[in-house]
Amino acid sequence: MAITTQAQxxxxxxxxxLDLAKPAVSPGVAGMYFSLWQIAGNPPAAATPTSGLSGDxxxxxTAGAFPFANPVAPALSYLAGGRATAFRGGSIYLYDRLWxxxxxxxxxxxxxxxxxVALTRPDAAGADAELWWQNYVxxxxxxxxxxxxxxxxxxTAGRTATSVLTxxxxxxxxxxxxxxxxxxxxxxxxQTFISSVSQVSGTIGLVLRRKLAAFHLSGxxxxxxxxxxxxxxxxxxxxxxxxxxxxxTSSTASMASVELNVIQG
Amino acid sequence: MAVSSLDTLVAAMGSATLHDVFTYHKTFxxxxxxxxxxxxxxxxxxxxxVAPTPGVAGAVPTDATLGAFPFTNPSAPALSYLSHLSLGxxQAGVLTLYDRLWxxxxxxxxxxxxxxxxxVALTRPDALGADAEAWFQVYGTAxxxxxxxxxxxxxxxxxxxxxxxxxxxxAGSAGVxxxxxxxxxxxxxxxxxxxxxxxAATLTGGAFGLVIRRKVATVFAPGIGLGSDRDFAxxxxxxxxxxxxxxxxxxxxxxxxxxxxxxxDLIQG
Numbered sequence: 001m002a003i004t005t006q007a008q009x010x011x012x013x014x015x016x017x018l019d020l021a022k023p024a025v026s027p028g029v030a031g032m033y034f035s036l037w038q039i040a041g042n043p044p045a046a047a048t049p050t051s052g053l054s055g056d057x058x059x060x061x062t063a064g065a066f067p068f069a070n071p072v073a074p075a076l077s078y079l080a081g082g083r084a085t086a087f088r089g090g091s092i093y094l095y096d097r098l099w100x101x102x103x104x105x106x107x108x109x110x111x112x113x114x115x116x117v118a119l120t121r122p123d124a125a126g127a128d129a130e131l132w133w134q135n136y137v138x139x140x141x142x143x144x145x146x147x148x149x150x151x152x153x154x155x156t157a158g159r160t161a162t163s164v165l166t167x168x169x170x171x172x173x174x175x176x177x178x179x180x181x182x183x184x185x186x187x188x189x190x191q192t193f194i195s196s197v198s199q200v201s202g203t204i205g206l207v208l209r210r211k212l213a214a215f216h217l218s219g220x221x222x223x224x225x226x227x228x229x230x231x232x233x234x235x236x237x238x239x240x241x242x243x244x245x246x247x248x249t250s251s252t253a254s255m256a257s258v259e260l261n262v263i264q265g
Numbered sequence: 266m267a268v269s270s271l272d273t274l275v276a277a278m279g280s281a282t283l284h285d286v287f288t289y290h291k292t293f294x295x296x297x298x299x300x301x302x303x304x305x306x307x308x309x310x311x312x313x314x315v316a317p318t319p320g321v322a323g324a325v326p327t328d329a330t331l332g333a334f335p336f337t338n339p340s341a342p343a344l345s346y347l348s349h350l351s352l353g354x355x356q357a358g359v360l361t362l363y364d365r366l367w368x369x370x371x372x373x374x375x376x377x378x379x380x381x382x383x384x385v386a387l388t389r390p391d392a393l394g395a396d397a398e399a400w401f402q403v404y405g406t407a408x409x410x411x412x413x414x415x416x417x418x419x420x421x422x423x424x425x426x427x428x429x430x431x432x433x434x435x436a437g438s439a440g441v442x443x444x445x446x447x448x449x450x451x452x453x454x455x456x457x458x459x460x461x462x463x464x465a466a467t468l469t470g471g472a473f474g475l476v477i478r479r480k481v482a483t484v485f486a487p488g489i490g491l492g493s494d495r496d497f498a499x500x501x502x503x504x505x506x507x508x509x510x511x512x513x514x515x516x517x518x519x520x521x522x523x524x525x526x527x528x529x530d531l532i533q534g
Contacts, residue, residue: 004276031355031489031523078279090490091353128288130310164292164308165524177290177526179308182315183331185287211288211528214351216492229271230496232349232530233278234286247355247490 002076003265009080009228015263018066020244025086025254027246028171035134035175036244036256037064037097048102048136049205053114053193055101057121058241065097066242071264077236080228080263084215086256090248091216094258095209096121097241098129103206106139106199114148116190119208121237126153126188131161132207134175140200143168147194148178148206153186161187168199175207175245212242215258220249228263236262268346268534274497277532278348287311287334287511287529295358295517296440303402303444303476304513304525305332305365316370316404316472323369323384323475326510333365338507339533345505347482349530351494354486357518360525363478364389365510366397372475374408374468379418379461387457387477389506394422394457399447400476401432403439409469412437416463417447417475422455430456437468444476444514478512481505484527486518492527505531 003009022041027034038045046064049056060068071077084092098119104112118124133146146163165176180187187208212234215224236242248254268274277283291309295302306313314331317324328335339345352360366387372380386392399417414435420426430447439445449456456477482500486492505511515525 002276002281003279005272006275007272009275033524076279076281089488091492093353128286130288130290159312161312162308177292177310177524179290179292180310180312182312183333183335184312185310185335211286214353214492214494214527216351216353216486216494218487218491226494229275229278230349230494232284232286232496232532233275235281247353249488249490 003078008265009263012263012265013080013261015080015261016068018068018260018262020258023255025246025256027248028251030248030250033175034173034246036246038173048203049100051101053101053103053112055099055116057099057117057119058097059239060241062241068262070238075264077262077264079213079231079234079236079260081226081261082213082215082259083223083225084258085223086217086254087220088248088250088252088254089217089219089222090246091214092256092258093214093245094212095243095245096212096237097207097209097243099208101205102136103193103204106202106204109195109198111192111194114190114193119188121240124188126186129186129208129210131178131187132175132209133163133204134207135170135172135202135204137203138171139169139202139204141168142197142199144199145196148190149192150187151189152181152184153188155188159184268532273534277534283533285336285531289513290524290526292524294522295515295520296443297436298517298519300434300517301444302515302517303442304515306442317368318370321369321371321382323367325367325385325388326365327508328510330510333510334529336531343533345531345533346502347500347505348497348502348532349494349528350482350484350500351527352484352486352525353492353527354523354525355490356521356523357486357488359483359485359516361483361514362481362529363512363514364481364506365476365478365512367477368474370474372462372473374464374471374473377464377467379463382459382462384459389509394455397455397477397479399430399456399459400478401445402474402476403441403443404472404474405441406472407441408439408471408473410437411466411468413465415465417459418461419459420457421453422457424457428453
């Protein structure tokens with residue numbers, strides 16, 4: 001029984017309350033994406049992936065994710081509301097972290113065979129799956145262009161994605177999306193990765209994410225509240241690994257707090 | 266089941282088949298604050314394609330055109346609506362979602378006499394052109410110069426021919442993907458077709474075309490790292506016509522390199 005009426009939303013609320021509190025967020029620079037995946041707090045900081053190039057599919061049970069229970073079929077899970085606040089203005093994004101890996105040494109400038117393991121949420125097709133790179137350990141000098149060979153959401157192989165926001169000496173947590181091949185709206189799998197220049201040190205990986213919601217804080221200390229219809233009732237797939245990411249208006253250290261209501265029906 | 270109540274709205278939102286979410290990321294550098302840039306051919310997600318080459322009479326792009334958000338038309342009599350539009354941006358600006366109704370190529374930047382266009386008929390939702398806007402669009406090569414705004418001769422939404430429109434906010438040497446709206450003649454509220462294009466002075470060089478668009482919705486980012494979103498009520502739940510070629514335009518607040526990202530939600534019923 002899917003959620004099909006307002007009354008069902010009201011009846012299902014508050015659902016499962018998922019809380020995020022990250023008291024020490026230091027994004028390093030304004031206007032750049034910064035993942036809270038490895039920031040201490042609640043949920044606890046995640047570990048750097050150890051699954052190598054082919055990666056793994058993180059779930060709600062993965063350290064760092066918001067833990068929640070799957071519904072009993074045929075019920076589905078939905079994001080029915082949320083409240084977000086932070087010391088610094090900016091945007092807080094919630095993503096389902098669909099897949100992650102860790103790449104070879106940042107000094108490697110030859111092609112690396114990724115051959116990612118299959119996605120699972122909601123299937124292996126990768127519709128609306130976004131391709132990102134992420135620093136797990138701060139990288140050294142060198143401003144590379146990353147190039148990824150991938151299969152798109154329609155199953156077409158041999159596609160090429162190019163990074164657009166790399167920077168030298170990026171801190172841990174820095175992350176940014178790739179520009180996909182013509183017409184592509186999702187990534188099903190990744191076959192290869194290559195960096196154009198050595199970054200000397202650090203640890204990076206690739207991540208496939210699907211967006212759940214965004215909260216835009218118009219100023220320092222502001223709060224944003226969104227209800228089910230305001231969010232357009234996004235689906236939360238079984239075992240979703242919910243992750244938070246920010247873009248902030250200043251590089252000053254901040255905190256971030258998010259409360260989510262996940263309903264099922 | 267038409268979307269005619271909050272319950273049918275919720276039902277559509279909660280449906281796996283009646284609710285489509287499209288994510289976008291576009292990274293680019295606006296040429297000038299206060300100027301429009303089309304993100305249709307800008308790198309990101311959806312992946313950008315090269316500029317269109319349909320010739321001077323143009324073509325009607327659809328959701329199958331590379332760079333658009335592909336979606337499945339609803340089964341009649343159901344309709345598609347925009348139920349949510351969000352934007353997060355690393356710089357301030359205004360994002361507008363358009364339906365790209367028609368575009369062309371092959372016009373000369375240096376010819377100073379009227380160039381025949383005779384655009385092919387619009388299709389969404391019909392050929393009339395109600396609320397359709399005409400724009401000048403720079404393609405993959407920046408314009409070389411020319412500070413006098415070009416003009417078009419067009420047929421308006423009521424079928425009146427011989428109207429003249431002049432490009433607004435014109436700048437010589439406009440950069441790639443810059444776009445300029447044409448002001449319409451007094452009383453006109455739409456463009457049905459374009460018959461001719463005229464350079465008022467040579468543009469020296471560059472690649473460009475004409476585009477006819479219809480606005481769907483607007484959201485804005487008030488500052489660095491900020492954004493906004495609009496739900497169905499805030500948007501007025503605008504119609505998205507079958508085969509719509511959804512396109513994003515950015516009105517820049519600065520010339521700093523930036524990323525605009527967000528979601529476009531369609532529901533059907």
